[in-house]
Amino acid sequence: MLKLFEYNWQVRKDWFDWCDQVLEEELLKKRTGGLGSILYTLYHIVYVEYGWISLLQGKEPKTLPSPEDASVQTLRDCSARCHAEIAPFIYAWNSSMEDNRLSDQNEDTGEWESYKYGEIIRHVIAHEIHHIGQLSIWSREIGKPPVTANLIRRGLFD
Amino acid sequence: MLKLFEYNWQVRKDWFDWCDQVLEEELLKKRTGGLGSILYTLYHIVYVEYGWISLLQGKEPKTLPSPEDASVQTLRDCSARCHAEIAPFIYAWNSSMEDNRLSDQNEDTGEWESYKYGEIIRHVIAHEIHHIGQLSIWSREIGKPPVTANLIRRGLFD
Numbered sequence: 001m002l003k004l005f006e007y008n009w010q011v012r013k014d015w016f017d018w019c020d021q022v023l024e025e026e027l028l029k030k031r032t033g034g035l036g037s038i039l040y041t042l043y044h045i046v047y048v049e050y051g052w053i054s055l056l057q058g059k060e061p062k063t064l065p066s067p068e069d070a071s072v073q074t075l076r077d078c079s080a081r082c083h084a085e086i087a088p089f090i091y092a093w094n095s096s097m098e099d100n101r102l103s104d105q106n107e108d109t110g111e112w113e114s115y116k117y118g119e120i121i122r123h124v125i126a127h128e129i130h131h132i133g134q135l136s137i138w139s140r141e142i143g144k145p146p147v148t149a150n151l152i153r154r155g156l157f158d
Numbered sequence: 159m160l161k162l163f164e165y166n167w168q169v170r171k172d173w174f175d176w177c178d179q180v181l182e183e184e185l186l187k188k189r190t191g192g193l194g195s196i197l198y199t200l201y202h203i204v205y206v207e208y209g210w211i212s213l214l215q216g217k218e219p220k221t222l223p224s225p226e227d228a229s230v231q232t233l234r235d236c237s238a239r240c241h242a243e244i245a246p247f248i249y250a251w252n253s254s255m256e257d258n259r260l261s262d263q264n265e266d267t268g269e270w271e272s273y274k275y276g277e278i279i280r281h282v283i284a285h286e287i288h289h290i291g292q293l294s295i296w297s298r299e300i301g302k303p304p305v306t307a308n309l310i311r312r313g314l315f316d
Contacts, residue, residue: 003280033298034291116315122161123309129284130307133192133291140191149288151281157274 001121005090007151008049008128012079014147015042015135019072026142027072034134041135042075043067045128050082052124055102056117057089093121159279163248165309166207166286170237172305173200173293177230184300185230192292199293200233201225203286208240210282213260214275215247251279 019027019038027039035041047064054061064078098118105112129149136146177185177196185197193199205222212219222236256276263270287307294304 003276004284007280007284033295033304113311115310118161119310119315122165126162126165126287126307126309129287130291130294133288134295136288137191137292137295146191149284151284152273152277153271157277 001093001125002090003156004125006156007154008125008132009083010154010156011132011147011149012042012045012128015132016072016076016079018139018144018147022142022144024071031138031141033137034131038135038138039070039072039075040067041131042079043070045131046075046079046082048127049124050086052120053086053089055104056120057086059085159251159283160248161314162283164314165312166283166290167241168312168314169290169305169307170200170203170286173290174230174234174237176297176302176305180300180302182229189296189299191295192289196293196296197228197230197233198225199289200237201228203289204233204237204240206285207282208244210278211244211247213262214278215244217243 019042022038028037030036031038035044043064044067050064051061064082065074070078098116100117101114102117102120103112103114132147132149136149139146177200180196186195188194189196193202201222202225208222209219222240223232228236256274258275259272260275260278261270261272290305290307294307297304
């Protein structure tokens with residue numbers, strides 16, 4: 001599981017670097033689908049990982065800077081701070097934690113739901129990869145090649 | 159690892175069902191980014207999973223029907239046949255297989271490269287989720303809601 005998180009963190013860093021080469025108006029431009037803009041998608045990726053893993057750590061996630069005020073550098077710093085908070089949990093993950101349970105209130109229905117830790121961990125992994133796929137379409141709309149999504153050849157298994 | 163494959167297979171099935179509600183010309187329409195069309199993306203997802211896992215099984219992957227001739231039903235059937243071939247390997251996966259090695263010729267450079275099985279397994283998982291994220295953008299372009307990408311609340315951990 002750790003390798004998939006490391007993949008996501010590496011890809012996310014590559015996308016922040018990609019953003020440095022793109023005009024801010026392109027990063028903030030309203031687009032069709034997903035979360036609606038490149039920068040807001042990156043904000044959402046950071047927040048969702050941080051939010052869920054904080055809950056698994058038994059902590060209430062802090063409020064992050066508003067995405068409206070976020071520059072690439074603000075978001076990169078925010079991502080690094082969130083990473084520092086959650087990484088110890090990911091590195092300590094082991095299969096004995098799979099069936100632990102977290103109760104969480106569904107934002108849409110208001111109902112309390114119970115999830116296995118293993119379900120949430122995988123949800124967080126898939127969530128980031130999915131949204132990065134959306135960024136790859138928008139990058140081509142701008143006329144720039146996207147960050148590679150390949151997991152192989154990233155040195156993660158050396 | 160298995161749960162992430164089961165997630166991908168369930169989401170893929172949902173996308174085939176989604177395709178049944180969409181005009182074929184929309185499925186084949188050339189779009190910006192990714193593999194360029196909805197149907198070709200689904201073909202690519204099926205083929206890449208089947209191709210890599212066949213190699214891990216020590217088998218040469220068979221040629222699949224050409225994507226140009228593929229209808230949704232052809233692809234759905236093709237996906238089911240590929241699934242039947244590779245699923246036994248996925249269900250038999252265990253951590254002792256992580257460091258086994260596969261040599262494969264890079265299509266771009268022609269060079270032979272060596273990968274750990276664990277690297278390929280995770281590459282295949284991330285590959286499908288990434289391309290599904292692209293479909294979610296195109297579905298909004300068509301004006302239809304995409305299949306949910308949530309891994310939670312799919313009954314995968316009941």
